[in-house]
Amino acid sequence: MTDIITVEATDLTRIYGGREAVSHVSFSLKKGEVLGFLGPNGAGKSTTMKMLTGNLAPSTGTVKICGIDMLENPKEAKALIGFLPEQPPLYRELTVNEFLTIAARLHRVSSGHIKAAVERAKERCGLTEMGKRLIENLSKGYQQRVGIAQAIIHNPMVVILDEPTVGLDPIQIRDIRALIKELGGEHSVILSTHILPEVEMVCDHVQIIHKGQLVFNGSIDVLKQQRKGNRLLLGLGQAPAQEQLLQITGVERVESLDNGLLRIHHTAGQSPAQRLVEAAVAGQWGMYQISPDQTTLEEVFVQLTFQEAA
Numbered sequence: 135m136t137d138i139i140t141v142e143a144t145d146l147t148r149i150y151g152g153r154e155a156v157s158h159v160s161f162s163l164k165k166g167e168v169l170g171f172l173g174p175n176g177a178g179k180s181t182t183m184k185m186l187t188g189n190l191a192p193s194t195g196t197v198k199i200c201g202i203d204m205l206e207n208p209k210e211a212k213a214l215i216g217f218l219p220e221q222p223p224l225y226r227e228l229t230v231n232e233f234l235t236i237a238a239r240l241h242r243v244s245s246g247h248i249k250a251a252v253e254r255a256k257e258r259c260g261l262t263e264m265g266k267r268l269i270e271n272l273s274k275g276y277q278q279r280v281g282i283a284q285a286i287i288h289n290p291m292v293v294i295l296d297e298p299t300v301g302l303d304p305i306q307i308r309d310i311r312a313l314i315k316e317l318g319g320e321h322s323v324i325l326s327t328h329i330l331p332e333v334e335m336v337c338d339h340v341q342i343i344h345k346g347q348l349v350f351n352g353s354i355d356v357l358k359q360q361r362k363g364n365r366l367l368l369g370l371g372q373a374p375a376q377e378q379l380l381q382i383t384g385v386e387r388v389e390s391l392d393n394g395l396l397r398i399h400h401t402a403g404q405s406p407a408q409r410l411v412e413a414a415v416a417g418q419w420g421m422y423q424i425s426p427d428q429t430t431l432e433e434v435f436v437q438l439t440f441q442e443a444a
C-alpha cells in the first residue's frame with residue numbers, strides 16, 4: 135500500500151425531499167486499500183456509491199478521484215473508476231468476450247488494446263475458459279465475475295462494488311471475496327455491503343454508515359479492538375453474593391451464564407481483573423478462570439448503529 139490518495143470525499147450530503155439521505159460524509163482512500171462501506175438497508179450506501187461514481191450529484195460536498203474533481207471534470211474522474219452496481223448491467227444474450235469487448239469500448243480502451251484488456255480481465259476474474267459462453271448460461275457466481283471483469287477492464291485506479299456477493303451460494307461468495315481481496319493489490323477498492331464478516335475477511339479499513347451518517351471510520355484492527363469490549367469472563371468455584379462483586383471498583387454489572395461462568399461488565403478502560411484476582415484469593419472463591427470476553431463484530435455493529443434505539 136502507498137500513501138497516494140485515490141478517493142477523497144469531503145462533506146458529502148444528499149438531500150431527498152428535505153431529508154438528508156447522506157449527511158456530511160468525509161473520508162479518503164489510499165492506493166491498494168480495500169475499504170468496506172457497511173450499513174443496514176436504507177443507510178445511504180447506494181446513494182454514497184452513486185455520488186462517488188459521478189452518477190448522482192451531491193447536494194453539497196465534493197468527490198475527488200486521484201485529485202480530479204468529479205463535478206468539475208467528470209469525464210476524467212470517471213475514467214479512473216470501475217463500478218459494479220447492485221444490479222450489474224449484463225447483456226445476457228452476449229458471450230463473455232462480446233460483452234467485455236463492448237465494456238472496453240465504453241471505457242475508451244483504445245482499439246489496439248481491447249483484445250489484451252479483455253484477456254487480462256478474464257484472467258484476473260477466473261473467466262479464461264468462459265469467453266465463448268453466453269452470459270445467460272453462466273451461474274450467478276460467474277455472472278458476477280463478468281460484472282467485476284467489466285469494472286476492471288480499463289485498469290482503473292478505483293473499483294467500486296455495490297453488494298457484490300448478494301444472491302450467491304457460499305462457494306461463489308468465497309471465490310468472489312478472494313477475488314476482491316486480490317484486486318486490492320493493484321486498485322483501491324470500495325466494497326459496499328451489509329455483511330460484517332465480509333468486511334472482516336476482505337477489507338483493511340471499514341466505515342459504518344447509519345441513517346446517512348458515518349458512525350465508525352477506522353481500520354479493521356481498531357474495530358476488532360472494540361470487540362475486546364468492557365467485559366470479563368470469570369469462573370469461580372465458590373462464588374460470593376453478587377453484591378460483593380459489585381463492590382469491587384470498576385465492576386458495573388454481573389451476569390450469570392448458563393455454563394456456570396460469570397460475565398463481569400466493567401467501566402471502560404478500568405479493568406477490575408487484578409482486583410478480582412486479589413479478592414478471589416482473599417475470599418477463597420476458587421477462581422479457575424478469568425479472561426476477556428470479546429464481543430462479536432455483530433455486537434459492535436449493533437452498538438454503533440442502534441445506540442439511538444437502545
Ligand SMILES: Nc1ncnc2c1ncn2[C@@H]1O[C@H](COP(=O)(O)OP(=O)(O)OP(=O)(O)O)[C@@H](O)[C@H]1O
Nearest residue numbers: 150151155173174175176177178179180181182328
Ligand atoms: N431517489 C430517491 N428519492 C427519495 N429518497 C430516496 C431516493 N433514493 C434513496 N432514497 C432514500 O435515501 C435513503 C438511503 O437510501 P440508499 O439506497 O442509499 O440506502 P442503502 O444503504 O444503499 O440501502 P440498500 O442496501 O437497501 O440499497 C433511504 O431512506 C431511501 O429511502
